[in-house]
Amino acid sequence: MKFISIDIETFSSVNLQKSGVYRYAESEDFDILLFGYSVDGGEVKVIDLARGEKIPIEIINALTDDSVIKWAFNAQFERICLSKWLGMKAGTYLSPKSWQCTMIWAATLGLPLSLEGVGAVLGFKKQKLSQGKNLIKYFCIPCSPTKSNGGRTRNLPHHDIEKWKMFTFYNKRDVETEMAIQNKLSKFPVSKTEWQNYHLDQIINDGGINLDMDFVRQAISCDEKFKAENIKKAKELTGLENPNSPAQLKDWLLKQGMKTDSLSKAVVSELLQDSDGEIHEALSIRQQLAKSSVKKYTSMENVVCSDSRARGLIQFYGANRTGRYSGRLIQVQNLPQNHLPDLKQARSLVKSGNFTALDLLYDSIPSVLSELIRTAFIPRYGSRFIVADFSAIEARVIAWLAGERWRIDVFAGGGDIYCASASQMFNVPVKKNGINGHLRQKGKIAELALGYGGSVGALKAMGAIQMGLVEDELKPIVDAWRNSNPNITSLWWRIDRAVKTVVKTKQPIEIYGIGIFYQSGILFIKLPSGRRLAYVKPLIGENRFGGESVTYEGVGGTKKWERIESYGPKFVENIVQAISRDILAEAMLKLATHEFQIVMHVHDEVVIEAPNKVSSVEEICRIMSETPAWAKGLILNADGYECEFYKKE
Secondary structure, eight states: OOOOEEEEEEESSHHHHHHHHHHHHEEESSSEEEEEEEEOOOEEEEEGGGGGGOOOOHHHHHHTTTTSSEETTTTHHHHHHHHHHHOOTHHHHOOGGEEEEEHHHHHHOOOOOSHHHHHHHHTOOSSSOHHHHHHHHHHHHHOOOOOOTTOSSSSOOOOHHHHHHHHEEEEEHHHHHHHHHHHHHHOOOOOOHHHHHHHHHHHHHOEEEEBOHHHHHHHHHHHHHHHHHHHHHHHHHHOOTTTTOHHHHHHHHHHTTTSOOOOHHHHHHHHHOOOOHHHHHHHHHHHHHHHHHOOOHHHHEEEEETEEEOOOOOTTTOOOTTTOEEOTOOOOOOOOOOOOOTTTHHHHHHHHHHHHHHHHHOOOOOHHHHGGGGGGGGOTTTEEEEEOOOSSSHHHHHHHHTTTTHHHHHHHHHOOOHHHHHHHHHSSSSOOTTTTTHHHHHHHHHHHHHHSOOHHHHHHHTTTTTTOOOOHHHHHHHHHHHHHOOOHHHHHHHHHHHHHHHHHHHOEEEEEEEEEEEEEEEEEETTTTTTTEEHHHHHHETTSSSSSEEEEEEOTTSSSEEHHHHHHHHHHHHHHHHHHHHHHHHHHHHHHTOOOOEEETTEEEEEEEEEETSOOHHHHHHHHHHOOOGGTOOOOEEEEESSOOOOOO
């Protein structure tokens, strides 16, 4: 036995979408209903566990045998569920090192992250059955008790034997579809390094990160008290039954002489500037209630496991175009920033439930709760967090790739890229808080907005106007940045021409150490690391300006499979972000080799749970700053700090 392809059907009263598989499998009523499998590509068999059938002992032994490769689509689900079914204690799971994931394989080729989606794109005759959702709803989640179903809260096989037969067939079809995907993608194998990255990702997800649940519950309680008090105030002020209703509040405002068609955050901010008295107070309450959100805290309650750790927060290869990691469940990739100077004090007040003191000391309780979200993540007892992140990683990568020498020299000398960029743009010396220091802001906004072909619109989207720049300044800033970075500007359009040439001629091109080639209906961009970005069914089309553009099929902004348009600067953005991702992945493998326990990573930052008086920030930053062998000449730097709870320093 060399490998097994597996698909299971399960029951749990825990909501899988909200809580994730780790919490889902911890439920007391969790059970595996069907176990579909194929050994070494042979006939698919389904073991009906719900009706008393037994999994053969050789298959059970294979689950714990690391010499046998286990395949599944979204293998994390099967592996965690089978860990629970095998009786492993809470917080311990089957080793991921002998598991490989068809979903991840598909993702490396730009395909959807769903079995149904991959099957449809690849055009299989045997598709995942569309009835599956209804069958899962019937057998895999609790049902509502009714008179007609005898008041039961769960549907079992004998309640509808025909549906159960269909469900068994559905389970078998899923294994067949997974095997068909493996066969179809066999000419594009995933590299050994990428499987190592996947296995480390699974180890990080399995370990999870500790949550301060006392603090989380008090934060939710504070928010509830805040809402209740302010709704009460608003009722007394307006006399409305539901002052949080936009329709009711707009009617009340009209009676007070203020007409508005919207109560969006932006509109309320404008109305506040032109109001006073009761109208101003009512709008202020509206504004505060709009800020009030504890979704992240609620997600923590949903996700946390019995040992107070949150697991499964990172999705490997979550970004379809670049292979970057993305967030799941609590969505750690978009946590609010923290700027409170007395963060520890504010956190202490929330944890102790001192709502009165919070109300007295801070202007906005919702803003405080938002800034404290990061602090809900805490190290286990006897440890502390070491947080380290790459400094200006994308700016460094694009300068290295394009050969923009002056920028490379800035990084080599440990300079401030925003000051250096402003100095290059305006031909004057710029020092932070020193000579021409006011120009640093223009350098910063240009750096953040213009690296991937952005123009005036990108500056505005990045908040240039709010930062104090005026409309007439924007186009000159774009021109100045591009003139100061001729090699980066050239990079965009040379990549653009190369991609178009490959799509037209199907002949490979190598440029900037990047390989661009066409194979079996896919445009590949081979990165310096050896990893490939994939663009399915590329074509030459016409853009909205009447010029040539490249289009390809992929998961677009609508989250559906569609044709997407791209061009040079966008391909460069994909390449730079993908290289940055590979640098992070390699750094994490090195850290793991040195036995550092990574509990979370966010963008270009890693969070390590380190025993007190063991390990140092300097050591971790040194490891992260090591340039990969495939990126000769790239200058990396990492900064870090220690903390007793997660925060941005």
